[in-house]
Amino acid sequence: MVEEINPPQRLLMGPGPINAHPRVLRVMSAPLLGQFDPQFREYMRQASELYRGVFQTANRWTLLVDGTARAAIEAALVSLIEPGDRVLVPVFGRFGHLIVEIAKRCGAAVQAIEVEWGTVFPDEALSAAIRKHRPKIVAISHGDTSTTMAQPLADLGRVCREEDILLYVDATATLGGMDLPVDAWHLDVVSAGLQKCLGGPPGSAPLTLNARAERRIVRRRHIEGGLQDKNYRAGDGPAIQSNYFDLAMIMDYWSDKALNHHTEATSMLYAARECARVLLQEGLPAAFERHARASRALTEGLQAMGLKLFGDQAHKMANVTGVHIPAGVDGERVRHALLNEHNIEIGTSFGPLHGKIWRIGTMGYNAREEAVTTTLRALETVLAAQKFRRP
């Protein structure tokens, strides 16, 4: 029989998951409650209210999807997209491709537009693409950790609202670390995950949607066999092709009707609730400034070591930094030495950037000065052992 779990104390400075806040880890040991226990329903309502604060929204439907960040992306897209819908996906990194992938599986007629990895779309490019392709839905990432870029969204939100297009934003990598005022920017559906700037474990995915999105989803509402109820009104739209990710059903489960659907993941809900409490107690502006400060400390430190940053620095995310692997240095040997000799994890890269850059996160609980300086010192030591000399 294998022994009890005993993980090493890593400092997780990759693009996520990162070390969870100690308070978040602790609440997961709290006793379970039944899913319809009045106290548990109260915790669900509190989680909704807390995430309204995090998302800067008044949206009634602010809830958790029981899965990792990717689960909420799929829940949003499968509930919004009806087969044949035209969906525009601006791709500026790997997670844009993921949105394309999921949207296609939902039966969308996807139009993808791309920019070079390490850049973002100018506002005019997005509005021109909207005029050209006339989509019903635009789906885009806010920050794409694969390239470390953050796409400005305020203008896109305004244009989509004017054109009556639904706008979905994947904020997995930015929520809690960069400003994302959902209502002010006119974002219709936004989802995230706990394991980045929210400082929790992966496995619960906050999602918010407004009345525009609700109207589209509710007309696809569907009555589950074995639960028929004369008070329950089905919609006249096409059924959502997933049951688990059917947001109409998930909304009914989170509503005061408390209609049975899945069994809410108790301990992960405790964790999600605590992530939001930690963040809102600090205050969003303070948390954003802390992430920006950690990012500046990291980028200045890397440059002082003679390393070159990746991508358009004007649009770099505050919580993850790409840095070129210097010529003559074996990137994977450096990562292994950091992990095995210093217990520090930094990230490798995907696709066209594989082998070319490392990605270093300064997220959530790890957006702290000593986490940054510890990482920089260890990296300097490891690079020196590999005979790297600053140019």
Place this chain on the structure above:
Amino acid sequence: MVEEINPPQRLLMGPGPINAHPRVLRVMSAPLLGQFDPQFREYMRQASELYRGVFQTANRWTLLVDGTARAAIEAALVSLIEPGDRVLVPVFGRFGHLIVEIAKRCGAAVQAIEVEWGTVFPDEALSAAIRKHRPKIVAISHGDTSTTMAQPLADLGRVCREEDILLYVDATATLGGMDLPVDAWHLDVVSAGLQKCLGGPPGSAPLTLNARAERRIVRRRHIEGGLQDKNYRAGDGPAIQSNYFDLAMIMDYWSDKALNHHTEATSMLYAARECARVLLQEGLPAAFERHARASRALTEGLQAMGLKLFGDQAHKMANVTGVHIPAGVDGERVRHALLNEHNIEIGTSFGPLHGKIWRIGTMGYNAREEAVTTTLRALETVLAAQKFRRP
């Protein structure tokens, strides 16, 4: 700002979730690891190996789906069912209807057969239905908590194997509480959840599949945009309509290739691993006998109080018991008094049984004598206060 979480100490004697084993709650506070950390990959391999023991299988592909039990049902069905496939679903309770519902959304041509709630299918009825409908897939629950019935599966497994039909079994409510020898019974895909007899929180769903199922799934393998790799071979079958529940991708993520997909839910994996350790340390035969003993103690106690059991007792699950609400007693008042005065939760019922029976679980950590006697004493007290007299 709402305060820190402080749940009351409930004794959860409903049909699940139940109180998690204290060791399982504790491991969730362990520090996180990166998803590609060698130590975390080792924990994933250990979880696979432990669940091979729990499922009594040699299946290579034994893994966790990151969601609640329902997530694994959908992952199994959406990965097995190609649009238009004939799927036979024997329904003996609410969770049979759920399988019908999910299978239809996967595009199956579903043939459902039903028996009265409180009974199961005779073996001959199942083999006759198979001969009549010639399905490609049979999908069925092992135990349906809505009726407390457990369907015998050994003969069904034999017939499906002879006829080269794929057999999916939803063992959410029985795994760890009743014997379910996956290989011996020829079950091709079986899934469960932690929150019943495995004694963990909802949010992680063990699943096992054999080589027959693997062949069907792998031919639907699909390359995710942004991750193209010349060593990766796509299949020639129709793409699976979900990305999150694409078992071909989830298998690649769990394999030594460690292809990126979702981010494994770290703390829930720790929990799932510990659930299996607790169970296997006790030993499966001892755990099954403990559940059977708790069930006998409960049913004898209920009858001694003059209450009448629901359904075919020869096929009752070992871990949940249905009991008729006596005439003149308000079932919901009793449940509320148990919860508010005794901190004990028992279950209400769905559909045709709503208002007619309570459901009392003796599952996992709560399949203990003192949990049963505490529940019986409290129920007796509450019923006496409602002027119930034994007939």
